[in-house]
Amino acid sequence: MSTAENQLVDKVVHIGRVTKVVKGGRIFRFTAIVVVGDYNGRVGIGHGKAREVPDAIRKALEMAKKNIVEVPVSKGTIPHKVIGKFGAAELVMKPAAPGTGIIAGGAARPLFELAGVQNILAKSTRSRNPHNVLYAVMDGFKKIRTVSEIASARGKTIQEVIR
Structure with a gap:
């Protein structure tokens, strides 16, 4: 180990x-x-x-x-809004201000806790099946891109992307 x-x-x-x-x-x-x-x-x-x-x-x-x-966690939340999908499950995840906490129900909450996300708004808009909801969250995590990833993909500096 x-x-x-x-x-x-x-x-x-x-x-x-x-x-x-x-x-x-x-x-x-x-x-x-x-x-x-x-x-x-x-x-x-x-x-x-x-x-x-x-x-x-x-x-x-x-x-x-x-x-x-790997989940890009910045300042205790995710960098941007993302929608994770798996099977019939669809989960909308939005970054939240410090002090908000984890606003997520069911199977998604322990996944956010163990990822180190302290502030997030999440809503399961379709299926509530725990298996599919968890994999929808993972799909959303894989879709998250940081500012540095976007800047390198565009061939620009971070300051040029932020403007």
Whole structure:
């Protein structure tokens, strides 16, 4: 384990029970969605399935550590408004003034917390399915561009872009 991996904090967002009816009775399986992050712009989502809850959580945790992305957090919020989409879920994320807090419901809140975002306004406008909402937030995070990225793409300095 590297030192970066030791600093990751994990939160279980959702545990679902799936039932399969067979001739001999019912077979129960569990699904778990886990979010990991370091409160400093690095987050990941994992989804695991198993016959027992702890095994499902462990699998989801391993998957989440493999799927970590960098989030550009500036002054405790995101740089600009962005809309994340995944499946039927659509999530609108807007930067917020200091002291606003995390205005987000359901599955999106732990993801923002672990990313280190302290002030944000988020609204799930379509599906509230926790799995799709989380991946919609990740889609939004991947769409965020910083001023320096935009300036380098245009071949200009940061001051020229800001004006």
